[in-house]
Amino acid sequence: xxxxxxxMFQYSFMVRALxxxxxxxxxxxxxxxxxxxxxxxxxxxxxxxxxxGALAVAAALGLAPLAVAVPVVVASAFLLLRISERxxxxxxxxxGMISTGALAVGVMSLSxxxxxxxxxxxxxxxxxxxxxxxxxxxxxxxxxAVLVLFGVFYRKLFAVTFDETFARATGLxxxxxxxxxxxxxxxxxxxxxxxxxxxxxxxxxxxPALTAMRFCKSFHGVTIGAAAVSITCFLLGLVTSYLxxxxxxxxxxxxxxxxxxLFYGLERLRNGKRAAA
Numbered sequence: 001x002x003x004x005x006x007x008m009f010q011y012s013f014m015v016r017a018l019x020x021x022x023x024x025x026x027x028x029x030x031x032x033x034x035x036x037x038x039x040x041x042x043x044x045x046x047x048x049x050x051x052x053g054a055l056a057v058a059a060a061l062g063l064a065p066l067a068v069a070v071p072v073v074v075a076s077a078f079l080l081l082r083i084s085e086r087x088x089x090x091x092x093x094x095x096g097m098i099s100t101g102a103l104a105v106g107v108m109s110l111s112x113x114x115x116x117x118x119x120x121x122x123x124x125x126x127x128x129x130x131x132x133x134x135x136x137x138x139x140x141x142x143x144x145a146v147l148v149l150f151g152v153f154y155r156k157l158f159a160v161t162f163d164e165t166f167a168r169a170t171g172l173x174x175x176x177x178x179x180x181x182x183x184x185x186x187x188x189x190x191x192x193x194x195x196x197x198x199x200x201x202x203x204x205x206x207x208p209a210l211t212a213m214r215f216c217k218s219f220h221g222v223t224i225g226a227a228a229v230s231i232t233c234f235l236l237g238l239v240t241s242y243l244x245x246x247x248x249x250x251x252x253x254x255x256x257x258x259x260x261x262l263f264y265g266l267e268r269l270r271n272g273k274r275a276a277a
Contacts, residue, residue, distance in 0.1 A: 017128035023143035028204035029230035044202035046095035053102030060113035077186035126197030126249030207256035
């Protein structure tokens with residue numbers, strides 16, 4: 001086992017994948033808890049489509065992909081939040097409207113340039129080979145910022161997640177913390193698209209939180225549980241990808257699905273025993 005691990009990390013691209021993957025998995029799991037509880041979890045999927053559109057435009061214009069995608073996706077997250085808060089367009093409709101529009105812009109940009117390139121396919125489906133050393137440093141810095149902000153404002157995010165009306169009544173600036181949550185999610189989605197791909201990155205937001213809720217009942221417990229599940233599933237997916245030459249993003253998602261099914265089954269079994277008693 002240790003020989004296998006040593007062999008894996010002889011390759012620089014595996015080391016880059018490990019560093020970025022662990023950070024993105026941790027950020028996604030922590031933010032996913034609030035998004036799932038607020039029933040706004042599909043924002044990750046919508047923002048990933050926006051990210052693909054931004055990356056396609058950047059590729060067509062010959063610009064730096066991440067430098068274009070980060071501000072565009074952050075602005076889209078802010079726009080989604082504002083549209084939903086005004087109530088004229090519900091959250092799911094706003095996500096669908098912006099995400100499909102961004103995909104259309106991306107496809108049009110590619111059709112008017114050189115078509116779908118290998119680099120764009122890497123963003124769409126994910127590739128650990130696509131990450132450069134510069135991507136690693138940028139991802140590490142942004143992921144560290146996400147983790148620090150989540151830790152500093154943990155109690156505020158907890159209050160906004162569980163009872164936003166009460167939080168507003170106590171004088172908490174709920175709109176500010178909702179905006180922060182959306183922006184942190186946007187940054188995390190863009191960082192994860194290199195490895196997971198635009199089609200799969202939202203799974204890192206959904207599955208760890210849902211799995212942790214099967215065996216933890218407090219917000220603090222779910223936070224720790226989701227982080228542990230996300231990191232473990234990422235490591236299992238990375239090893240599986242190396243051993244069987246499977247796509248890394250898909251391998252990580254399958255590991256998350258199996259973890260969810262396992263703990264869902266254990267939860268049903270435990271509830272069945274309690275009912276019988």
